[in-house]
Amino acid sequence: MEQLLVPTICTVDQLIEETPDVRTYRLKFKDDSLTDSFKWLPGQFVEFSLLGSGECTFCIASSATRKGYFDCSIKRAGIVTADIHNELDEGDEVGIRGPYGNWFPLEELKGKNLLFIGGGIGLAPLRSLIQYAIDTRNEYKDFTILYGARTSADICYKEEIEEWKNNESLKVILTIDKAEEKWKEHVGVVPKILEEKVNPVVENTKVITCGPPIMIKYTLMSLDKLGFAPKDVVTTLEMKMQCGFGKCGRCNIGSTYVCKDGPVFTYEELQKLPDEF
Amino acid sequence: MNLTTYITEPAGLQSFYEAIVATNETYAPVEKLGKFDYKQIKTPPECQPDSPIEQTMSIKPLFFPKSARVMKYEATAEGTDVTDTTEDPLAGKRVILGVKHCDARGLQVLDEVYKWDYIDTDYQKRRENTIIISARCEQAATHCFCTSLDYDVEQSDAMDVAVINGLDGKVYIQARTEKGEHFLKENASGLAATNGSALEEMKKQYQAFSGSFRLKMDYKEINGKMQSRFESPAFEEVATNCVSCNTCAFVCPTCHCFKITDERIRDEGVRYKSYDSCNNIYFTLMAGGHNPRPAKYRRWRQRAMHKFVYYKERFGVNLCVGCGKCTISCPVNISIFEVVNQVSNV
Numbered sequence: 001m002e003q004l005l006v007p008t009i010c011t012v013d014q015l016i017e018e019t020p021d022v023r024t025y026r027l028k029f030k031d032d033s034l035t036d037s038f039k040w041l042p043g044q045f046v047e048f049s050l051l052g053s054g055e056c057t058f059c060i061a062s063s064a065t066r067k068g069y070f071d072c073s074i075k076r077a078g079i080v081t082a083d084i085h086n087e088l089d090e091g092d093e094v095g096i097r098g099p100y101g102n103w104f105p106l107e108e109l110k111g112k113n114l115l116f117i118g119g120g121i122g123l124a125p126l127r128s129l130i131q132y133a134i135d136t137r138n139e140y141k142d143f144t145i146l147y148g149a150r151t152s153a154d155i156c157y158k159e160e161i162e163e164w165k166n167n168e169s170l171k172v173i174l175t176i177d178k179a180e181e182k183w184k185e186h187v188g189v190v191p192k193i194l195e196e197k198v199n200p201v202v203e204n205t206k207v208i209t210c211g212p213p214i215m216i217k218y219t220l221m222s223l224d225k226l227g228f229a230p231k232d233v234v235t236t237l238e239m240k241m242q243c244g245f246g247k248c249g250r251c252n253i254g255s256t257y258v259c260k261d262g263p264v265f266t267y268e269e270l271q272k273l274p275d276e277f
Numbered sequence: 278m279n280l281t282t283y284i285t286e287p288a289g290l291q292s293f294y295e296a297i298v299a300t301n302e303t304y305a306p307v308e309k310l311g312k313f314d315y316k317q318i319k320t321p322p323e324c325q326p327d328s329p330i331e332q333t334m335s336i337k338p339l340f341f342p343k344s345a346r347v348m349k350y351e352a353t354a355e356g357t358d359v360t361d362t363t364e365d366p367l368a369g370k371r372v373i374l375g376v377k378h379c380d381a382r383g384l385q386v387l388d389e390v391y392k393w394d395y396i397d398t399d400y401q402k403r404r405e406n407t408i409i410i411s412a413r414c415e416q417a418a419t420h421c422f423c424t425s426l427d428y429d430v431e432q433s434d435a436m437d438v439a440v441i442n443g444l445d446g447k448v449y450i451q452a453r454t455e456k457g458e459h460f461l462k463e464n465a466s467g468l469a470a471t472n473g474s475a476l477e478e479m480k481k482q483y484q485a486f487s488g489s490f491r492l493k494m495d496y497k498e499i500n501g502k503m504q505s506r507f508e509s510p511a512f513e514e515v516a517t518n519c520v521s522c523n524t525c526a527f528v529c530p531t532c533h534c535f536k537i538t539d540e541r542i543r544d545e546g547v548r549y550k551s552y553d554s555c556n557n558i559y560f561t562l563m564a565g566g567h568n569p570r571p572a573k574y575r576r577w578r579q580r581a582m583h584k585f586v587y588y589k590e591r592f593g594v595n596l597c598v599g600c601g602k603c604t605i606s607c608p609v610n611i612s613i614f615e616v617v618n619q620v621s622n623v
């Protein structure tokens with residue numbers, strides 16, 4: 001197994017400061033000949049090594065339809081992520097293993113209205129699918145993105161969100177928790193805005209959501225109230241991981257391996273798991 | 278393929294072992310301060326392959342090392358240099374003597390997770406290049422309950438060759454796999470092949486052995502009941518004294534959780550993969566402080582459920598072979614046998 005754990009070297013091509021505690025690292029393979037063999041679908045993740053510090057799990061935050069690179073958006077959370085924020089700069093090298101895990105149910109999304117609901121750094125995995133869906137826009141009907149952050153400073157991907165807002169085939173709704181002087185969009189937590197302002201069509205709609213646990217909890221309750229069936233709500237689950245490929249036992253919830261059977265689950269699937277996440 | 282059984286005297290068994298040790302890289306349970314661990318042996322007298330004593334360690338570390346180097350890395354002027362330091366896990370063949378059948382079964386159980394999707398080729402190579410020669414126990418030890426689990430101890434094919442000391446004073450050496458048959462063809466040439474009467478003698482030995490068990494349970498009933506015992510208050514009770522030392526997992530032939538850690542000295546570093554356990558407080562602790570199993574009883578519940586429900590659901594076998602090693606080594610005498618029985622009945 002040891003070989004399976006040896007990472008491949010990637011170079012930081014670009015570093016984007018998203019918020020005070022989130023940075024996006026745009027990565028390219030140091031050995032360019034590996035670029036084309038690295039194939040992933042939205043929802044999958046990588047094991048990311050800052051060599052000498054350690055390894056962490058991050059979703060791939062960009063879509064493979066945008067070629068030549070992939071993004072990881074990293075929130076300062078613990079030891080390794082703090083080292084990444086403190087030390088890792090453009091031109092530096094990191095170790096990457098993956099891609100691992102399952103992906104969003106792309107076939108099932110075809111022909112549906114898509115409703116994305118993201119909170120904070122939770123927009124990262126959604127962004128991969130959003131980019132993918134924008135690049136294959138004809139496959140889907142209505143396309144709505146509801147994104148919330150604590151404050152306006154905590155909004156990730158600000159420039160890209162502007163592009164989304166300018167794209168007439170997308171509906172973008174932004175909200176922050178509390179009012180701010182220059183803020184012109186919505187104010188209020190995500191579930192509240194969902195219920196009061198979005199008026200989503202329930203029929204023929206798939207909801208794709210990711211965010212902090214508390215947001216997810218109340219959003220699921222709101223979706224239920226609005227009449228969405230658990231099987232039509234898709235989310236990505238966060239569990240501590242190490243190997244990423246179903247061997248180390250770390251990510252297990254019941255007989256489910258979050259790293260292999262997930263991280264993408266429908267709400268219906270989550271309801272069947274033991275209450276251990 | 279026909280599997281042959283050979284018959285000999287204890288002295289013949291001794292010569293059989295001697296010949297193996299002389300020509301093969303050989304491992305066997307070796308005693309040190311009253312504890313038994315599988316170690317490489319150079320001379321046969323060191324080995325006590327038919328020791329009835331409870332073994333402290335399983336043969337797991339010979340296939341899944343306690344700590345393995347994954348890679349070495351170095352920051353150079355041209356960038357990061359990663360050297361795959363994974364050594365060829367096992368170039369040549371090796372033989373392990375005196376393996377308990379429960380330990381051998383442990384490998385069959387581990388095979389399931391290692392051959393699932395991402396295949397662990399190091400483990401596989403070690404498995405392929407190893408001949409396992411078991412020694413049938415004469416008596417059950419205090420914490421043994423192997424005969425109560427989901428495998429046929431008597432006819433097990435978890436070992437390549439089974440050695441059985443008959444009650445008639447004879448020794449029966451039986452091939453259990455094709456690999457074992459070939460091995461015996463090459464290494465047991467001086468011994469006589471037997472016929473039907475040997476099977477009778479082996480059966481008698483098994484009956485005497487299987488009659489010596491203090492602990493018995495119905496695993497099907499336990500599997501069934503445990504499924505609905507997730508909320509059982511008994512978990513809290515059984516876990517009270519646990520000191521989360523992880524010993525039970527380290528000695529267990531089937532536990533296989535590991536962690537990945539880095540060790541850095543200036544611009545150089547090494548990455549390791551080492552044993553870990555779900556009883557460890559940090560096992561599921563995530564950045565930011567969220568921990569799905571913060572309480573001891575939740576971690577013990579994971580351990581018990583993984584062994585008797587989850588692994589069975591996923592891979593079709595129990596993640597426990599009834600060897601009792603965890604109980605022997607636990608500093609506070611927690612017995613997995615009692616845990617699952619208690620949980621099933623409360």
Ligand SMILES: Cc1cc2nc3c(=O)[nH]c(=O)nc-3n(C[C@H](O)[C@H](O)[C@H](O)COP(=O)(O)OP(=O)(O)OC[C@H]3O[C@@H](n4cnc5c(N)ncnc54)[C@H](O)[C@@H]3O)c2cc1C
Pocket residue numbers: 045054055056057058059060061072073074075076077078079080081082121124125237238239240241242263562563564565
């Ligand atoms: C499928 C998946 C996708 C993720 N995607 C992102 C993302 O896009 N952006 C982002 O900022 N974060 C993401 N996370 C969370 C991220 O993995 C953790 O924040 C990160 O591992 C914390 O590492 P640390 O060393 O700073 O924290 P420490 O608490 O110091 O952690 C030590 C080690 O524990 C493990 N660990 C700790 N917390 C987690 C956790 N929540 N999940 C998995 N392993 C953990 C890591 O191996 C880490 O190296 C994701 C987690 C999962 C499971």
Ligand code: SF4
Pocket residue numbers: 518519520521522523524525526556603606607608609610611
């Ligand atoms: S050996 Fe005993 S005390 Fe140590 S973790 Fe296992 S059950 Fe707990």
Ligand code: SF4
Pocket residue numbers: 525528529530531532584596597598599600601602603604613
């Ligand atoms: S849990 Fe205990 S009895 Fe079961 S296989 Fe592991 S060490 Fe043996």
Ligand code: FES
Pocket residue numbers: 240241242243244245246247248249250251252257258259260
């Ligand atoms: S992260 Fe290792 S088994 Fe899932």
